[in-house]
Amino acid sequence: MNPPVLHMKGISKRFPGVVALDAVDLEVGAGEVVALVGENGAGKSTLMKILGGVYRPDLGELEIDGQPMTIRSVRDALRLGVGFIHQELNVIDNLDVAGNVFLGREPLRGGLLRLIDHRRMRVATDVCLKRLGLNVASRVPLRSLSIAQRQLIEIAKALSQNARILIMDEPTSSLTLTETARLLDVIRELKAQGVSVIYISHRLSEVEEIADRVVVLRDGRHAGTLARGEVMHDRLVRLMVGRDLQRPDARPSSANRPPYFAVRNLRTRRYPSREVSFAVARGEVLGVAGLIGAGRTEVARAIFGVEAAVGGSVLLDGVELKISSPGDAIAHGIYLIPEDRRGTGLIVDFMIRENITLPALSRYADAGLIKRGRERAAAVEWCGQLNVKAPSIESRAADLSGGNQQKVVLAKWLSLNPRVLIFDEPTRGIDVGAKAEIYELMRGLAAGGVSVVMISSDMEEIINNSDRVAVMHEGRVAGILNQGECDEQAIMRLAVGSTEKPLEASAQSVVS
Numbered sequence: 001m002n003p004p005v006l007h008m009k010g011i012s013k014r015f016p017g018v019v020a021l022d023a024v025d026l027e028v029g030a031g032e033v034v035a036l037v038g039e040n041g042a043g044k045s046t047l048m049k050i051l052g053g054v055y056r057p058d059l060g061e062l063e064i065d066g067q068p069m070t071i072r073s074v075r076d077a078l079r080l081g082v083g084f085i086h087q088e089l090n091v092i093d094n095l096d097v098a099g100n101v102f103l104g105r106e107p108l109r110g111g112l113l114r115l116i117d118h119r120r121m122r123v124a125t126d127v128c129l130k131r132l133g134l135n136v137a138s139r140v141p142l143r144s145l146s147i148a149q150r151q152l153i154e155i156a157k158a159l160s161q162n163a164r165i166l167i168m169d170e171p172t173s174s175l176t177l178t179e180t181a182r183l184l185d186v187i188r189e190l191k192a193q194g195v196s197v198i199y200i201s202h203r204l205s206e207v208e209e210i211a212d213r214v215v216v217l218r219d220g221r222h223a224g225t226l227a228r229g230e231v232m233h234d235r236l237v238r239l240m241v242g243r244d245l246q247r248p249d250a251r252p253s254s255a256n257r258p259p260y261f262a263v264r265n266l267r268t269r270r271y272p273s274r275e276v277s278f279a280v281a282r283g284e285v286l287g288v289a290g291l292i293g294a295g296r297t298e299v300a301r302a303i304f305g306v307e308a309a310v311g312g313s314v315l316l317d318g319v320e321l322k323i324s325s326p327g328d329a330i331a332h333g334i335y336l337i338p339e340d341r342r343g344t345g346l347i348v349d350f351m352i353r354e355n356i357t358l359p360a361l362s363r364y365a366d367a368g369l370i371k372r373g374r375e376r377a378a379a380v381e382w383c384g385q386l387n388v389k390a391p392s393i394e395s396r397a398a399d400l401s402g403g404n405q406q407k408v409v410l411a412k413w414l415s416l417n418p419r420v421l422i423f424d425e426p427t428r429g430i431d432v433g434a435k436a437e438i439y440e441l442m443r444g445l446a447a448g449g450v451s452v453v454m455i456s457s458d459m460e461e462i463i464n465n466s467d468r469v470a471v472m473h474e475g476r477v478a479g480i481l482n483q484g485e486c487d488e489q490a491i492m493r494l495a496v497g498s499t500e501k502p503l504e505a506s507a508q509s510v511v512s
């Protein structure tokens, strides 16, 4: 039998205060898709960063094609055929596609001036784009592409470097259903071309669909391997979390409760001629479903005063509010936990404690002096509630795993005692166990009288956690479903603007 393309043996890695990896083994065959799963902070990205030459292991060996190798740098990894598509996209917005694909290794023309050979770059880029079935021109600037297309550009970049082992760290966390399906097709195609793929995802349905084998990490250790036929949702969860997860209980109906927070005839810049109205009671969770681009985020931003509304009003307890900035919204106890948490939610160079207490520092101060003890107690309490995995609250946010960073952002807003909380995609990139914790927390907040608006593209999340669901279609509310009426079919029908197209044909474009 041929040796595996990749064999990582006994890999260990410590960071100050954390054993990120403890003697982990990983084998990958040629043309094999191995999914790497595990809770937030389990060590998935760290293991891949070792393979990608970003980190050096403390212990352990690595073989490629049966030969022992040492990977000291990203350059080494590339030379050995390891391509890495990171959890955070690395593309540069104002360069064009070809410029991104060849970033840092632009081909030069001969002659004294050593000018970049743009033509050669474009031609080579077109070849890669074609291999991925990606229909964009190599000279368009990256900023004009969707997130999904940018992701494919990263893959093109790896392919142009002749990657034989492709690492994808949560490639679909910002993709819609159709885009995800495309990406999975691309992976199948690459597989047929003999490329091996290591695929990290918290979306277990994708893992079931694409993986030839699943390797589960738990707390930095290898917790088990499942062959293709053995990959089942419940088994995966048990290996990842170490226990079965509880199904959420049914909640009492929220029908007939008086509205507390209401949006009336709100119009946004994106859809200036469409009006949005809905109301949420105290203690109620209103889910907001819809396709990507339906205008959900714009409505949230207008309510929160990030972006001026074109018209309409926002009411709290029957009183019309004047909100022209996030500061105004916050003063009324209305908070938005935004979709792009890395960009707008977290200061990565700050400690966890600082991130959590920053929005309400005055609360931790006496006569202008910050009371460290009070601040620390609040941070410890919230990290405990959300189960943030970190050596201490003094750890830098940048050093946390992706999912734990998101929990810190949640903690920051939750510590402010909100009246109205708007979540935009609350659990993107968050593992199954932590998701369950966040839902419980959301329900706890609602039980305490908070009105919750939850924008989500995750069908299961919407159906299981909303009291009612408002479905948006092209800038307006296409319908509001009560608890009993709210299933996948009904949501999809409204989300695609109902009956013009048969459901099967359009269901594809509904986000997962």
Ligand SMILES: Nc1ncnc2c1ncn2[C@@H]1O[C@H](COP(=O)(O)OP(=O)(O)OP(=O)(O)O)[C@@H](O)[C@H]1O
Binding pocket: 015, 016, 018, 019, 020, 038, 039, 040, 041, 042, 043, 044, 045, 046, 047, 389, 390, 399, 400, 401, 402, 403, 404, 429, 431
């Ligand atoms: N540069 C670093 N410095 C300190 N600690 C780190 C560093 N990188 C990772 N860690 C820690 O190592 C552990 C593993 O993190 P890693 O990013 O590998 O998790 P993950 O499995 O990718 O999680 P997620 O699903 O949230 O992305 C975590 O406890 C994390 O806080």
Ligand SMILES: [Mg+2]
Binding pocket: 044, 045, 046, 087, 169, 401, 402, 403
């Ligand atoms: Mg990670």
